[in-house]
């Protein structure tokens with residue numbers, strides 16, 4: 001038996017729960033924060049749940065943490081003391097590791113301490129245990145979730161928790177002169193899928209305007225062909241490595257095998273997007289990578305995604321489908337050209 005907290009993008013928890021229900025069968029859910037955070041209990045043990053999730057990672061599950069310990073909250077200093085004791089008793093597994101402490105809370109919790117105060121207490125215990133408190137690139141994460149009247153505590157590696165950000169809420173710093181917020185989606189995809197865009201030479205960006213994705217790829221050193229009938233941000237036009245085709249993508253003819261990366265963020269009906277990407281795929285070399293967003297316009301996202309994947313499989317191997325933190329009503333696909 002094991003207990004867990006799952007987190008999805010706001011409004012998408014029901015789909016994450018549906019995916020988990022299919023994956024783990026005998027499972028009972030409880031809502032913690034509406035549409036977003038839930039707890040669940042299954043007959044499967046901790047290791048079996050982790051391996052099921054590693055093999056078939058649910059698209060809408062942004063973050064997961066086991067519930068190893070529960071502390072009833074009093075709203076007094078005892079709560080912090082008990083938290084310190086729990087970590088101290090869990091002890092040896094943190095020794096010698098870089099350990100991050102992530103704290104989340106529901107609105108209205110009686111737990112009165114700020115994340116900074118809580119972290120200071122846990123960090124002091126970690127130092128006692130020979131662990132190194134870490135903010136970035138931790139090997140272990142202690143995840144603490146304050147409900148109204150309980151602290152739910154668990155730990156795991158960033159891979160097991162599916163993210164090294166609290167609740168999978170990835171935050172990037174907004175830059176001066178950033179062309180669009182959409183840039184964060186591609187940045188997050190690069191991290192989440194373990195891609196390094198700098199290793200590619202030439203990219204095709206379909207539906208590129210105003211140019212957030214194009215700007216990231218140019219910054220990574222790629223030559224970029226950006227297609228969009230709408231205007232690209234003027235700051236991009238100075239890049240000699242940019243080719244801007246101010247056209248509808250269906251009117252563009254491209255030489256075969258001319259790109260090793262194809263990105264597409266068109267906010268279009270999923271089936272039209274598939275048709276267009278399949279028309280353009282000959283321009284991508286075999287083994288090349290595609291990163292594509294799929295707009296979830298209909299009521300049944302899981303079915304839409306199944307249909308989209310089955311069409312795209314004509315030309316691509318599906319490496320991963322994931323709703324990223326920066327995706328709104330959409331998911332991101334990582335594909336490899338056959």
Ligand SMILES: C[S@@+](CC[C@H](N)C(=O)[O-])C[C@H]1O[C@@H](n2cnc3c(N)ncnc32)[C@H](O)[C@@H]1O
Nearest residue numbers: 180182207209210211212213228248249265266
């Ligand atoms: C969500 S925006 C893209 C944002 C972009 N990724 C960024 O980072 O700035 C969608 C773009 O797709 C373009 N688009 C829609 N249909 C298209 C088509 N058939 N051909 C080319 N571009 C298209 C729209 O003009 C719009 O600029």
